[in-house]
Amino acid sequence: MTVSLRYDDGTLRAEGDALDELPGVEYDARSHTGRAPAHRYAAIRDWLDRNDRAVDDDVLALDTVPDLHSDYELRSYQQDALDAWAAGGGGDEPLPNRGCIELPTGSGKTVVAIGAIERLQTPTLVVVPTLDLVHQWRTELEREFDAPVGQFGGGEQRAEVLTVSTYDSAYLKAEDIGDRFGLVVFDEVHHLGGEGFRDIGRLLAAPARMGLTATFERPDDAHEIIEELVGPLVYRLSVDDLAGDHLARYDVKQLTVELTPDERERYEEHQSTFTDYLARSNIRFTSGSDYQELIKRSGTDPEAREALLAKQRARRIMMGSQAKVDALADILDDHRGDRVIVFTAHNALAYDISERFLIPTITHETGTSERREVLEKFRDGTYSRVVTSNVLDEGVDVPDANVAVILSGSGSEREFTQRLGRILRPKTDGGRALLYELVSAETAEERVASRRRG
Template identity: 40%
Template sequence: MTPVLKYDRGTLVMYEVPSVVSHLFTWDARSQLYRARGQLYREVSELLRGHLVVYRDEAALFQKLELTFAREITPYLHQREALQVWKAAGRQGLVVLPTGAGKTLVAQLAMAATPRSTLICVPTIDLLHQWYSGLLAAFPDANIGLLGGGSRDETPVLVSTYDSAAIHAEELANRYGLLICDEAHHLPSDFTRVIAEMSLAPYRLGLTATPKRSDGRETHLDTLLGPVVYQKQPGDLKGLALSDYREVQILVRLSPAEQAHYDELIATRNAFLARMNIQLGSLDGWKQFVMQSGTLEGRRAMLAHREARTLAYGTEGKLRVLEEVLANHPQERTLIFTDDNETVYRISREFLIPAITHQTPVKERHTLLQAFRDGRYRTLVTSRVLNEGVDVPEASVAVVLSGTATEREHIQRLGRILRKVTGKQATLYEVVTEGTSEERVSKQRKGQWTPRVQAGPVWESVNAPD
């Protein structure tokens, strides 16, 4: 009897398993059949065909598409290279490019080169709409739909939020041959990783400015999507695909009174951490600190930590620096980033600058961004809401007053001022309080992450694209 490969609730199932793939399946006594993760579909298929095993594939429902790329645009060299390397790696893997370097176009080129039913996952509703508009312009004849934000389409090309794709992972898993994950660092979380684990998609493309995660799970992307196959840093594209730019770090000092209070707060925190043998630099250190904050002493230490952090982030010296930077760039569009909403609103009040935080209603935010785009507002101040997933109008100056800890956040904020404009000189000011933990984490962030690059076999099948 010819073995049959079927799909069931995010898994591959077979009643009779050929020996060449038996190590990939597990016996399910309840169902009286063998199961394997949907993600193993490509490996199972390659082994069966490679050993000339005759079988019937009833698992995959991928569609072959007719995609006509309608955009009249010449890709940059790095975009052509990224596509070429991804294809050579078997159409699996992660492409790491800075914000503003055209990751979306790389994905559209990958879709044109891999014309199969495609699921695209994005982290926010803003990105959902941006991708949808971009795909309509790139592939006007394609049937493109949305999942999330009140939409639930069933189309050969589907753009979904991560949350919606995870909720419907079982029903999506065998319908899409190409899986594209924008801001792919979101994928390894406990809730969203099922999108890739259940998916049968033999072709996978991840896009991100930096894969790094605070929990170290960026290594999981190797198995969920494939390893890093192409990477460029902002400096690699400076003056080419991105505007020329410079980074300026400005150190400010706490006043004597602020410094004395800061030292007292840090001493209170560190004494508690030492007693409890907690190291904040370790992977679980912060979690342990939060758990201990339920005790009286732990709460006192946590409050001291937060007050010290607020003091370093919001020292008066930073506001004097901001005033000087704004005076030095009177005609340039400027974005001011802080780590917390309290500082955003303080700057908004004292400098009469429009503010955007997560509390800003959607319509008001769109109005403010449009006014910034039109030039009616020259400056905006925000916390983290513009880091990712928002189409921010072109600016040439960014001032980071606080929030310098992560490489991703830094690259995202830098990317907000790097969109290519002839003759543009962009400047990123990073204002750091000297002698505090803020200075330490800023130095730690500047260490380079080295990706592990490997090329896999090219996927060959009757469904393989040219």
Template identity: 40%
Template sequence: MSIPQLRLDQGTLVMKEVPSCVADLFQWDARSQSYRARGMSYRAIVEGLRNEKVAFQDKAADFLKLELGFAREIEPYPHQRQALAAWKRAGRCGVVEVPTGGGKTFIAQLALRDTPRSALICVPTIDLLTQWYSGLVAAFPDANIGMLGGGSKDETPILISTYDSAAIHAETLAGRYGLLICDEVHHLPSDFTRVIAETSLAPYRLGLSATLKRSDGRERDLDQLIGPVVFSVAPGDLAGNTLAAYKDVVIKVRLSPKEQQRYDDLIHQRNDFLRLNGIRLGTIDGWKQFIMSSGTPQGRAAMLAHREAKSLAYGTEGKLRVLEEILANHPDARTLIFVNDNATVYRISREFLIPAITYQTSAKERVAILDRFRSGEYQYLVSGQVLNEGVDVPEASVAVVLSGTATEREHIQRLGRILRRAEGKQAVLYEVITEGTTEERVSQQRRGQWQPRRELELEDLNAPD
């Protein structure tokens, strides 16, 4: 009797004959006249066959054992040691949730040191791609480390890739890497990028994030794609020790009587349309329905009302006066200013003479602006959502969030921009919200403080754009 073979074909595992002990992991493919299983089932299949002492030929995996000299002499913080130990106890599969500034990349370096196998590291942005590359080259100076994305297409035992590039080349990468590390792992469950984990044979998987929550609830899929959360620590648990001590200050401003009347009229107009059409904005499906309905004259009018109300809440004159006062109260502090819309970014840039970064800013210009901010040539920087992830600015100690208070993930990401520890540093996060609007409700809801107040606020103003 021939020994069964396990092969890899186009991101799926293939066997002509399947032993009964792993039969439930395979499905019959009539087209190829063989049994197929997802790449991510590799570990379960191999362990099942070995536990039953079933002989087989592994023609699927092409992992490499690496000789890694670790050059970092830094003593891990207690939470980093605990995270690494928890991941190992979980079979080297699972998610570690550590706030920005808490040393997630160092935890990953320790995991790679202790699991010296060919490794694929996925990151969401080009900025993070280059940061990870620099960090890994410093930690493992003798290793062959490459990049995929941003113009690079290396084939190396340790490969750092953007999620988009790894998804495009998922079938090619599937059998090469025994360790899969996903930074900002909440990006992984999307329709386009989840193929990275589904096709990968990697028996060892590590996910890293400051906060896992997604608006569509798909963070639950990470249990299968990477593994369960094995370690979690909150920013407050590390403040004053691993991270800078910080204060979180909420400042409420009011719309002018004229602005408030206009806001109320707009919300009533929008909500009347939503009720008539049975649409609720509290879910992704509800927002999709709203977008689809905006093709009608009534729907378009409701959408325009929604957007104008949002602009009023986000860009009220009162917020700019508060911003001016905050900057005056911190004359020497390196300060980041976050808003949700580019129009307000550019308005603040013009009126306060502050450099701005948006998605429209070229890569070279972005690097130049951040370098000048780090060096102290620029004291202030205003941005939209592009600085939520992947920016290492230890010198920043004040953040002002003028809009965009809806999600816990966004809040923690922005807080993390100012939490990197420095001698004598006291970080402050100001959250400036408009009273009497749903911006106030979503802020309170995130903090667990919200109580229903009035019928006008039943719908979520901060639906995704």
């Protein structure tokens, strides 16, 4: 009656009796073997243990770990988050050491993971979206633990007891290394909802899983898949919960500006090209995904294509209106002594601002060395202002500022939260941070702006 479990290239192989009772296992009667995606390992083991079934478990191949001890003292909310995670939660049969934690940028998410590593004393894989974060995590882990730290990504492929990987490299290697870790930490776990990246979660057998993010929910509802792969949201604090204690207090000022008559005319023309097409072709946006229908049509229907292009042009006008640039001039004037980051939605606008106000700019076209130089000079005070598009939203260690100006942006709540996070590091003088949001009156931007505020 013994059930034997093995890891086999990203799946679990089960042999024995009554395999069809096991949760998530597909039984093949001919070969008398069962198969399940590797992420079901913890649930299957849990079921077997609860039903007093004998198990020959050879799934994990874990290296022995040195004593993983960190001197870090968790803040009370970090401790609460760690405890909630250890208890698991949600669902009918919650599994321990599983779940996602939502904490604002700058509140010390890394430290919660370090606490988990120390508690479990098991080989751990940390998965992060960018190489910048790979380096930050390596530095952190090497400082906290007396253990070698390996890396997947950025040209290195070396596994150690503690290993940091990009999502891309984890995707490529998951099948090979899926049995070598007892704990996996997904930093910026919302990425795991991506169509391809979710396979990483499926192919790993690690029973303990932690997801960290500042914005758990996804507009496409893929966080439900994340809950299945990592665990439910077990702990959550918002920026407002920590403002004043561990993050700076802040104010948001929304400034409404008018289009010039010429801009207004062009905006209305493009916008109506778009809406006229919608009316004519009977397209209704009853759900968010209906926009896909329009995009699909534009592949074959020139009018649909023209409608979309017109919409693009209208967006560009409202997002980069003259009045916004003028308002920015006033803001920069009012904040001569402050450290200001200006955000735009389009590179062209970022370059315009850069030229007009002589502010250094960072976009994805900025090379690594130049980028490093600009950030370094912003950090040491040589520059007090930076203009950027979407580059600094996530995964880059950006020096603190106290004023942010959103000249234009998408309706994404995530983008807004990340941009706000850039100014929330506690101020030495206890001062408040200030975020300006510029919105063109009577345009679709009013709706966009309200959407991103949740």
